[in-house]
Amino acid sequence: MSALTITARDADTGPVLEITGDLDYETAPELRKAVDGLTVAAGQLLVLDLAHLDFCDSSGISALLSARSLAIERGGHIALAAVPANTARILRIVGLDQVFALHQDAATATTRSSAAH
Amino acid sequence: MMCRIDQSEPEPGGKQDADATDAVFTSLLEDSAEELYEQAPCGYLSTLMDGTIAKINTTLLDWLGLARSEVVGRMRFTDLLTVGGKLYHETHFAPLLQMKGEISGIALDIKAAGGRMPALVTSKVKTSEDGEPLLIRTTVFDARDRRAYEAELLRGRRAAEEARRQSEADRVRLQEALAVLQQSLLPAELPVVPGLEAGSYYHTASPDLLGGDFYDLFPLDTGRWAFFLGDVCGKGPQAAAVTSLARYTLRAAALHDADPVTVLTTLNTVLHERYASGDGRYCTAIFGILHPADDGHVDLHLASGGHPSALIQRADGSAGYLPTPGGLLIGVLPRAPFTAARTRLLPGDTLLLYTDGLTEARTGPDRALYGEDALRAFTATQPPTGPKDLITALSGLLTSFGNGLDDDTALLALGVPAPSPTPASADLT
Numbered sequence A: 001m002s003a004l005t006i007t008a009r010d011a012d013t014g015p016v017l018e019i020t021g022d023l024d025y026e027t028a029p030e031l032r033k034a035v036d037g038l039t040v041a042a043g044q045l046l047v048l049d050l051a052h053l054d055f056c057d058s059s060g061i062s063a064l065l066s067a068r069s070l071a072i073e074r075g076g077h078i079a080l081a082a083v084p085a086n087t088a089r090i091l092r093i094v095g096l097d098q099v100f101a102l103h104q105d106a107a108t109a110t111t112r113s114s115a116a117h
Numbered sequence B: 001m002m003c004r005i006d007q008s009e010p011e012p013g014g015k016q017d018a019d020a021t022d023a024v025f026t027s028l029l030e031d032s033a034e035e036l037y038e039q040a041p042c043g044y045l046s047t048l049m050d051g052t053i054a055k056i057n058t059t060l061l062d063w064l065g066l067a068r069s070e071v072v073g074r075m076r077f078t079d080l081l082t083v084g085g086k087l088y089h090e091t092h093f094a095p096l097l098q099m100k101g102e103i104s105g106i107a108l109d110i111k112a113a114g115g116r117m118p119a120l121v122t123s124k125v126k127t128s129e130d131g132e133p134l135l136i137r138t139t140v141f142d143a144r145d146r147r148a149y150e151a152e153l154l155r156g157r158r159a160a161e162e163a164r165r166q167s168e169a170d171r172v173r174l175q176e177a178l179a180v181l182q183q184s185l186l187p188a189e190l191p192v193v194p195g196l197e198a199g200s201y202y203h204t205a206s207p208d209l210l211g212g213d214f215y216d217l218f219p220l221d222t223g224r225w226a227f228f229l230g231d232v233c234g235k236g237p238q239a240a241a242v243t244s245l246a247r248y249t250l251r252a253a254a255l256h257d258a259d260p261v262t263v264l265t266t267l268n269t270v271l272h273e274r275y276a277s278g279d280g281r282y283c284t285a286i287f288g289i290l291h292p293a294d295d296g297h298v299d300l301h302l303a304s305g306g307h308p309s310a311l312i313q314r315a316d317g318s319a320g321y322l323p324t325p326g327g328l329l330i331g332v333l334p335r336a337p338f339t340a341a342r343t344r345l346l347p348g349d350t351l352l353l354y355t356d357g358l359t360e361a362r363t364g365p366d367r368a369l370y371g372e373d374a375l376r377a378f379t380a381t382q383p384p385t386g387p388k389d390l391i392t393a394l395s396g397l398l399t400s401f402g403n404g405l406d407d408d409t410a411l412l413a414l415g416v417p418a419p420s421p422t423p424a425s426a427d428l429t
Helices: A029-036 A058-071 A085-093 A106-111 B014-027 B033-039 B059-063 B083-102 B144-184 B237-256 B258-275 B371-381 B388-400 B423-428
Strands: A005-011 A014-023 A047-058 A077-081 A100-103 B043-048 B053-056 B102-112 B115-127 B133-142 B198-203 B213-219 B225-232 B281-292 B298-305 B310-313 B319-322 B338-346 B352-354 B409-415
Touching: A005 A029, A005 B298, A005 B319, A005 B338, A014 A029, A014 A058, A014 A106, A014 B213, A029 A058, A047 A085, A058 A077, B014 B319, B014 B388, B033 B059, B043 B059, B059 B102, B059 B133, B083 B102, B083 B115, B115 B144, B133 B213, B144 B237, B198 B213, B198 B388, B225 B237, B225 B352, B225 B409, B237 B258, B258 B281, B258 B298, B310 B338, B310 B371, B319 B371, B352 B388, B371 B388, B388 B409
Parallel strands: A014 A047, A047 A077, A077 A100
Antiparallel strands: A005 A014, B043 B053, B043 B133, B102 B115, B115 B133, B198 B409, B213 B225, B225 B281, B281 B298, B298 B338, B310 B319, B310 B352, B352 B409
16 A cells, blocks of 8 residues: 555646545545545536546546546536556446546647647 | 862963862852761661661661650661561562672662651662671662652553453444444345345455445235346445445335346436535446246346446356346436346256356455456356355355455345256255
C-alpha cells in the first residue's frame, strides 16, 4: 500500500491533477478536496492523470465520479489519462468507460481541443 | 578551603575586577562549616557502629520534630525509621553497608513530625588508619517530591490501563452493533421457493467497517420470484445507508413493475436524486425474475447495472457467463443504460451471482488477480449438485484466498434441483 499524492498543474486546456499512489476508502477524500480547491472555468477540461495510480477501489471510483460532478457543475468537462490496465478493466465492468473520456496519456488529453468533449 | 582566583594570572580586566569577585565569594562563604552542617539542605547524622546516634544536624531534627537531647546518645538510626524502613534496613541496608563500606541512594521511610516521610539515604563507614571501622556517616535527602512523582506515574499508568480496558470494551460493543446492522442489510434466511433451491454466503472483510454488499430473494405475483445482488461503492456507515436504501427500493419497485430494466431504472432515479447534491453514492446490481414453467424448467430474466456477469453452472458440468455488457453503475447518470439477458434454467442448472470481492481477490505469491476465467473454470470442476453445494465449494475457495481476499463478498446461488438420483448414482456421491 502507498499513500496518495496529488500534484496540480495547468495546461492550455485547463487543470491537470497527477494522482500518485492508492486511491481507496482512506485516501478518496483527498482527491475530493483537491478537486474542490481547483478553478475549472466553463468550457475547460479537468484532466486526471492516472499514470502513477497504483490502486483504485470502489471508493476511488466514487471519488473519480465526484470529480466529474464538480467539473460539470462548473460548466467544464473531465477526462482520465493513462488509466492503468486494472482500473481500466474495472471501469469497463461498471460501464464507466461510456461516461469518462479516456486518453492514452496526459499529453494527448491536453492537446485535444476541449470543444471535442 | 576558600576558593580564590589565582592573582598571578594576568587578567585583561585588571586588579579591580579581581577584588570585586573576591568580595562576592567572601560574602557567599561567610557561613561557617558548622553553620553549613546544621542548616544544610539535607539531613546529616553520624552513628557509632552499633547505630547509636552520636551527631545529628538541625535540618534532620526539624524533619523529625525532635530535640537534640532526645536523640543523641539515646536513639539508634533505626529508631528514626518506620516499621517498613526498619525491616528494609535490617535485611538489605545494614548487610550491604557492612560488606561494601558504603551504600547510596536507598529509599527508606523515616518517622517525620508530619508522619511518614520518604527519604533517600546514603551512608559511608569511616575507618581508622589501620582500617578499623569507627563510625557511620549518613546523609538523608527529602524524597517526598520524587515519591509524589512516582505515585503520579503509577496513577497515570493505572489510568491509561483503565482507559485501554474501556476502549477495548467499547470496541467490542461497537463491533456487536455493527454485526447486527450488517445482518439487517441481508435477509435473515432465504425463503423456501417451491421447485427451486437457493444458497447464499456473506464474507465480511472487516469487523470494523460495514460492507456494502447486499442480496435478497422474494416472491412476486403468480408464482414468480424476484432476486437481486449488488455492491455499493465504498464502505462504512455511508455505504450501509445506501445498501439499505437500495434493498428496499428494489423490493418496492419489483412489486410495482418487475421488469428488470425498469426496476434498475427506478433504483437509478432514486439514487441519482437522493445524492444529487454533494458526494454521489453508487452501486452495481443484478436484478432478475424467476418464472417456473410447467415442464420443470425455469425462465430467467435479469438485468445488470455495472455488475459482473452472472455465471451459470449447467447440469452437464459446463459453466458459462450470461453476459450483460454495457449496463452502467447505478446512480451516476440521470438516465442510464441497463442490459437485460434471458435464459432457461433446466433441472440441475445453477445460477450464481457474486460480488467482485470474489473475482478481484488476489492469489498466489505474486498476488495475481483471481478473475472471471478462474471462477468459471473452478465452477466447471464442481459437480452440478445444486446451489447449496456450489456455495459450500465457493466459501471454501474464499477461505483459501486468506488475506488475498480483502473486500466483502456476497454469493447467491439459485437452481432447479435435478431429478432425484437413482439409488445406484446416489452411492457414487
